[in-house]
Amino acid sequence: MAQEKKGEQAGKISAENTTVQFQREQNKITIGDVAEALGVSKTTVSRAISGKGRIGEATRQRVLEYIKENHYRPNVVAKGLAKSKTYNIGWVMPGDSNVTELPFFQRCMLGISEVAAAYDYDILLSMVFDHDISKLKSVVKNRKVDGIILGRTLVEDESVSFLKKSDMPFVVIGSSNDEDVIQIDNDHMEACKELTSIIIMKGIKKLALIGGSMEHVVNQTRRKGFEMALAEQELGSDAGMIYMDCETDSMVEHALEQCLCEKAECIICTDDRVCTAVLNKLNRDGISIPEQIKVASFYDSIMLDNYKPAITSLCYDPKELGMVACTTLFDYIAGKRVQKKVLLGYDVVLRGSTK
Amino acid sequence: MAQEKKGEQAGKISAENTTVQFQREQNKITIGDVAEALGVSKTTVSRAISGKGRIGEATRQRVLEYIKENHYRPNVVAKGLAKSKTYNIGWVMPGDSNVTELPFFQRCMLGISEVAAAYDYDILLSMVFDHDISKLKSVVKNRKVDGIILGRTLVEDESVSFLKKSDMPFVVIGSSNDEDVIQIDNDHMEACKELTSIIIMKGIKKLALIGGSMEHVVNQTRRKGFEMALAEQELGSDAGMIYMDCETDSMVEHALEQCLCEKAECIICTDDRVCTAVLNKLNRDGISIPEQIKVASFYDSIMLDNYKPAITSLCYDPKELGMVACTTLFDYIAGKRVQKKVLLGYDVVLRGSTK
DNA sequence: TTGAAAGCGCTAACAA
DNA sequence: TTGTTAGCGCTTTCAA
Numbered sequence: 001m002a003q004e005k006k007g008e009q010a011g012k013i014s015a016e017n018t019t020v021q022f023q024r025e026q027n028k029i030t031i032g033d034v035a036e037a038l039g040v041s042k043t044t045v046s047r048a049i050s051g052k053g054r055i056g057e058a059t060r061q062r063v064l065e066y067i068k069e070n071h072y073r074p075n076v077v078a079k080g081l082a083k084s085k086t087y088n089i090g091w092v093m094p095g096d097s098n099v100t101e102l103p104f105f106q107r108c109m110l111g112i113s114e115v116a117a118a119y120d121y122d123i124l125l126s127m128v129f130d131h132d133i134s135k136l137k138s139v140v141k142n143r144k145v146d147g148i149i150l151g152r153t154l155v156e157d158e159s160v161s162f163l164k165k166s167d168m169p170f171v172v173i174g175s176s177n178d179e180d181v182i183q184i185d186n187d188h189m190e191a192c193k194e195l196t197s198i199i200i201m202k203g204i205k206k207l208a209l210i211g212g213s214m215e216h217v218v219n220q221t222r223r224k225g226f227e228m229a230l231a232e233q234e235l236g237s238d239a240g241m242i243y244m245d246c247e248t249d250s251m252v253e254h255a256l257e258q259c260l261c262e263k264a265e266c267i268i269c270t271d272d273r274v275c276t277a278v279l280n281k282l283n284r285d286g287i288s289i290p291e292q293i294k295v296a297s298f299y300d301s302i303m304l305d306n307y308k309p310a311i312t313s314l315c316y317d318p319k320e321l322g323m324v325a326c327t328t329l330f331d332y333i334a335g336k337r338v339q340k341k342v343l344l345g346y347d348v349v350l351r352g353s354t355k
Numbered sequence: 356m357a358q359e360k361k362g363e364q365a366g367k368i369s370a371e372n373t374t375v376q377f378q379r380e381q382n383k384i385t386i387g388d389v390a391e392a393l394g395v396s397k398t399t400v401s402r403a404i405s406g407k408g409r410i411g412e413a414t415r416q417r418v419l420e421y422i423k424e425n426h427y428r429p430n431v432v433a434k435g436l437a438k439s440k441t442y443n444i445g446w447v448m449p450g451d452s453n454v455t456e457l458p459f460f461q462r463c464m465l466g467i468s469e470v471a472a473a474y475d476y477d478i479l480l481s482m483v484f485d486h487d488i489s490k491l492k493s494v495v496k497n498r499k500v501d502g503i504i505l506g507r508t509l510v511e512d513e514s515v516s517f518l519k520k521s522d523m524p525f526v527v528i529g530s531s532n533d534e535d536v537i538q539i540d541n542d543h544m545e546a547c548k549e550l551t552s553i554i555i556m557k558g559i560k561k562l563a564l565i566g567g568s569m570e571h572v573v574n575q576t577r578r579k580g581f582e583m584a585l586a587e588q589e590l591g592s593d594a595g596m597i598y599m600d601c602e603t604d605s606m607v608e609h610a611l612e613q614c615l616c617e618k619a620e621c622i623i624c625t626d627d628r629v630c631t632a633v634l635n636k637l638n639r640d641g642i643s644i645p646e647q648i649k650v651a652s653f654y655d656s657i658m659l660d661n662y663k664p665a666i667t668s669l670c671y672d673p674k675e676l677g678m679v680a681c682t683t684l685f686d687y688i689a690g691k692r693v694q695k696k697v698l699l700g701y702d703v704v705l706r707g708s709t710k
Numbered sequence: 711t712t713g714a715a716a717g718c719g720c721t722a723a724c725a726a
Numbered sequence: 727t728t729g730t731t732a733g734c735g736c737t738t739t740c741a742a
Contacts, residue, residue, distance in 0.1 A: 017534075017695075018694065018695055018696070019692045019693055019694055019695060020535075020537060020687070020692070020693060020695055021687075021690060021691070021692045021693075022524050022687045022688060022690055023690075024522070028735095030734090030735055030736085031735065031736065032735075032736095040712080040713085041712070041713045041714075042713090042714095042735090042736080042737090043712070043713060043714080043737085043738080044711090044712060044713075046736070046737060046738085047711095047712090050737085052737095052738095053711095053712095053738085054711055054712085055711065055712080056711055056712080059711080059712085073496050073497065073498075074735080074736070075497075075498060075734090075735050075736070076497040076498065076499060076736095077432060077435060077436055077441060077498065077499065077734095077735085077736090078436055078718090078734070078735035078736040078737090079735075079736050079737075080432060080718095080736090081432055081433055081436050081718050081719070081720090081734090081735080081736070081737095082717080082718050082735080082736045082737040082738080083718085083736085083737065083738095084718070086432060087499075088479070088499075091480065095465050095468065097465075100458055100461040100462055100464075100465060101458045101461075102458075103455055103456045103457075103458075105461065106455040106456075106460065106461065107455055109455075109480065109482065110450050110452075110455060110482060113450065113480070113481075113482045113490070117489075117490060117493075120493075122479050122480070122481070122494060122497075122499055123479065123480040123481075124443070124477050124478065124479055124480070125446065125464065125468070125477070125478040125479070125480045126468075126477070126478075127464065127465060127468045134472075135468070135472060138472075138475075139477060141428050142428065142430075142431040142477075143428075143430060143431065143432065144431060144432065144442075144443075144477055167379075167380040169377050179372075180375075182375060283663070308638070332375070332376075332377045333377060335376060335377060335378075336376070337374045337375070337376045338374055338375060338376075339373065339374055340372075340373055340374060340375055341373070383719095385718090385719055385720085386719065386720065387719075387720095395728080395729085396728070396729045396730075397719090397720080397721090397729090398721085398722080398728075398729060398730080399727090399728060399729075401720070401721060401722090402727095402728090405721085407721095407722095408722085408727095408728095409727055409728085410727065410728080411727055411728080414727080414728085429719080429720070430718090430719050430720070431720095432718095432719085432720090433718070433719035433720040433721090433734090434719080434720050434721075435720085435734090436718090436719080436720070436721095436734050436735070436736090437719080437720045437721040437722085437733080437734050438720085438721065438722095438734085439734070
């Protein structure tokens, strides 16, 4: 076992066969080796690979062939050093535990991943916390990425203000109140307005919004959409109750109780966490949906997938968000002129809960 | 707007103020600049920073001070090139859509992220698909990482066999049938055996296992744990029905029907997706839990969090899994001898569904 | 069309 | 204790 065939995993296996030890194996073939073997200069090899600079078709083919046969791969890091690029983009997502539950970020990642691959880029992951963005800082200061995608924005966002002061190109997924920031988002305002309007048009005269933290820009936007619908549909000012900043289940329940007292006919939740809490309480209290009260959510998720009746909600495509964000970032890095604010679509999905 | 203060975001804002264009700003101070400014050699500066090699305390302080004042940060990529390191570890997770729903991987990431940060490493993310591991391949061949953590293993795992042939150190989260692979996992076998045993000891005489794909090592292990409990408790061979490879809801439902025909008293599900399907069908058919039939799951998740009655299940800590995997990988890279198979703990949580 | 040489920013022998 | 020098593996200017 001491002598391993080249190409097999380099590992020494212990007597008891229960531990292993890694031994580095040097196998690397460099551009210099290729040049030497072919009797040409490194420059020529480099040119053959990049396709830049004049080079004879014959030599070009010869080099390319040799490379293929000998499985030569240029060292991307060395290339990066020479070109002042890293071929990485940074993906910054929140690490807070109630957020890691959400499939949203993984779906975004999927989109980013796909686009980045097309540009021969990799993704460097940084998890940040509301008040600890040290990982983001180190990635930027260590210059390990060529640009950054921020997965979430807060109203007062340390990440954003840090990035603005750096010279690192970045885009955010979600919205920012800062006009200078390149932002990719769904059109939450329009979406929330539309869903609310539809509900009103169904004849509902008294409706309530129960929402999460106003620290999130998106919740501000949702609220605005809700209010706009109310204004547009010309319902009285007492037609819409709003309870924001319900960050815990008990706060949601408390808000819900108020809504019930006020005889709200429909409860709209800004997201599925809030909605779950609402559904649980209604269930416990034996209030039936949609007969006694209607429920809708401004965000759908698997958490609600299996609920009976199905919950009316707004649907978005996080993967598309990731793809557009990534494309935009690459365009921006390349010096192209890019849209500062891109708004993507949504679907209003009417289900049993508002029948 | 054409002239920006240094340190502000380099961006040209268009006339309509709706697009932006990025302009690179050169601000970098190198080790050479520091050396020159201080009238010492680059080596001296390098030594002052790394703390390696003999250097006078006086010069050392002088260098450090200058660095602090002038905000010099060594270029990690250049350092990496010189030391043949990347200061990145690769994190490979599946991109299949039914898998991105799971918070499991994000929780693992959290643990990895924490440990990696302590080693001044970053995480390079690759999403792979069951039969397309090209992203993994490019990351390895491009030598953009010093080691890799595989987030999931299949029975016949292309990623594993590829990595074994490369000289890239790697560990897997989950189990592999391949003894040579360094693997970090929860003790699923023991956990499943224990939960099953407990249920049997409650007096259940006829129980069924409904499970997902046998392509996943973990499902094989779970099945084994289930079978071991049956054997150990000396129930007859007809006491335990097993329906594996139920990859769709309809397959689960079909299996469930069989179980009901056979008068199973308790349904155990290998994971929460299966469990959700089971619960939905039981609910639809008006079969009450735990009165008419008992239900348990070998994996808990938020999908089941809000179900009434609460579902008895096994609980694991994915973050710990990530932390241990990452630590192990670093030890292995450092040439330390490491355990080939590490098994972490679990909790059996008995809830209403098996009352 | 090709090559020599300098340089990207850092580390590490070896000398002094 | 400090500096000189030669890399790490690639790109790119300039000259041939």
